[in-house]
Amino acid sequence: MKHYVICDKRADFIHDVKMRALLDEQDCTITEITDPAGYRERGKASPDQFLIVCENMLESLPGDFVKQNKTSHVFGYSITAAGREKFEERNIPFLGKINSSSQLLSMLVGMPDGRADENPGDDLPEEASGKSAEFREMDTETGNDFSAWKESIHTGKTYKQTEGSGEGERSRVETILSLRDERVRKETELLSAKEETTRYREQAVVVAIASTKGGVGKTTIATQLSCCLALTSYGRGRFQTCLVDFDTSFGDVCTSLDCDMNGVNIVTWIKDIRLRVKNGEELQEICYQKDEIRAFLQQKEDTQLYVLPAPQKHTESLDISSEELEVIMRNLKDYGGFDFVLYDTGNDLKDTTLLAMELADYVLLIVTQDISCAHCLDMMLYTLESVHFDMRKLRLVINNIMSAKATGIAVSELEESFAYPCWAKIKHDPLVVRKNNYGSPVVFSAAHDMTKQLRNVVKQLSETEEILQPEEPKKTLWQKLFPKKGAR
Incomplete structure (x- = not known):
């Protein structure tokens, strides 16, 4: 000894x-x-x-x-x-x-x-x-x-x-x-030996969902796409997926997914980072093990999706620095054991939003058939070009699609105006709002249009055609006889 x-x-x-x-x-x-x-x-x-x-x-x-x-x-x-x-x-x-x-x-x-x-x-x-x-x-x-x-x-x-x-x-x-x-x-x-044999990739693919216009369905796309990835099987298991709410001021991923409002969130992790810095560690060199990382996350039982919610009080977000968020991003990508990490960014181009987009492998730009939304997107693209952002990361998602007669703007006009690959065209459906209000993912329904469109995004991200249908969770007899009101 x-x-x-x-x-x-x-x-x-x-x-x-x-x-x-x-x-x-x-x-x-x-x-x-x-x-x-x-x-x-x-x-x-x-x-x-x-x-x-x-x-x-x-x-x-x-x-x-x-x-x-x-x-x-x-x-x-x-x-x-x-x-x-x-x-x-x-x-x-x-x-x-x-x-x-x-x-x-x-x-x-x-x-x-x-x-x-x-x-x-x-x-x-x-x-x-x-x-x-x-x-x-x-x-x-x-x-x-x-x-x-x-x-x-x-x-x-x-x-x-x-x-x-x-x-x-x-x-x-x-x-x-x-x-x-x-x-x-x-x-x-x-990384444990088991993870090496079951993970789809050695390093996570990072996807940022962005829009400078509020109300376009950015958070809805982020939550539904995350659930779709978490429910998707690629042969050896489901994709290990984590969703991070980087709208640190007024993020509502926690509400959309019916997470625990009093549970761990991004502030919990940042407090630990600050403690380690106080104990003498360099901020840029702080590394966590997989189990330590997942202790800062909430996990949904129905989808097995990991979630890092935003602060539940705006005052808690005022002193969060982009350097601290970078530590979280780096550890989630390199050490979290995830196949995919998704960032729901804020409706702005602040340092934290730009950092999330800069560190992402893909950026999904959410746009609707609305002239003000298109104008905001145009200004956003101009700003990104001025700061020499890698525009090759950008992908288009057209959400809440209605007829050109109803909106005055055709989908083809949006595609022509913003010449980036369009990965999804999601139709307007009030059911999405109702499901969102109950914290129930729409992607549980394989036949829904949003599920089909998001599966196309999953295929693009995973670079494979071997994608199975998301699995419908099994219902108990009580749930079949007495379904939650409004969830049918």
Whole structure:
């Protein structure tokens, strides 16, 4: 059993390391020291312990604490980019910049069981030894397993098994080195083997639904398309789908899908992001695991759709920054385990809306047979061109279609005016409004015109013709005898 003493002012961070070690059934003990007084009371580490020091505790420790712990294994890790220099000044082996508790635990688990015994050449001056004072005792050809491991994490050299060292030590070192590669870290920490065999894509396709004119059915299209994707089977399972309400001021996805008004929403996630920044993490480097991400989402039982609602109070959205939203977008796309992520944007071109459109793979522009709607869309396109937006992402969805005689504008005129691929032409139907008021997806009805049109969009997004009909949820006898009023 290994014994670790972690010196870090962040008590909650060490608690996370302990919990991960417990869940992973690691054969180790972890002692925490969160203030300098605790270190002085405890005294020096015993020979069989690993003393792990965080950058935020380094300045508070005695200047000779490394000498005091000469017979134990002393290492340091940083939470900022400049942390390495601080440890080099004190001649302390540096593990690297640690971004999460799982990353630190992976480092600790990879440490060999051998002792960091002093090298007889330590008394020689640095020039005579031909090595730096920090790694003078490390020799991958003749040194012990522990020394070879320390050099491997600093220099990236291949760990060579020495006589008497076990295969287990080498495999653990190779694991540590592989974790330093971002792509391998994603695969080992964020994706389970089951997901690799069932997911349609390795990375989510992101779709933004946009319009600068209110009342055109943007949120209705976003919710119905999300449900259609979540209900669609591609052979090995249904598409893993998430809908995000990025209309942070007055979003109503929560109402349209009958979600829990008092449940988790985007503010819950942002509070956690701010806590991690307060604990020393860089905003651009914050990463979540799949289970952590889905804890911030609501899931609909009837469709298995994941939803991230907007704030339920406008005052909660006033201080949300585009940088914080970018962290959410990046994690949902890369680490959420989703096939599709959809953004319901606001009726504007604010920074948050432009960011969602910029990070999307496709942007669905919703337009109706209304002159003011067409004018707003024209101004929106002009603005996007002026900021050098990638116009190749744009797709047209014509909603709420009525006869040209009733509206004075033909569908063909809209298609000619806005020369972008038209993925759907959805007819006007009062049933859509009624279903929306009850939070019941129209796409449960495979024969409905909206369902047929949205299935065409699904085919375009999934780039396959092997799309099955969305499944009608089974009704109980009570539901058959006493259907909800207005839901027939």
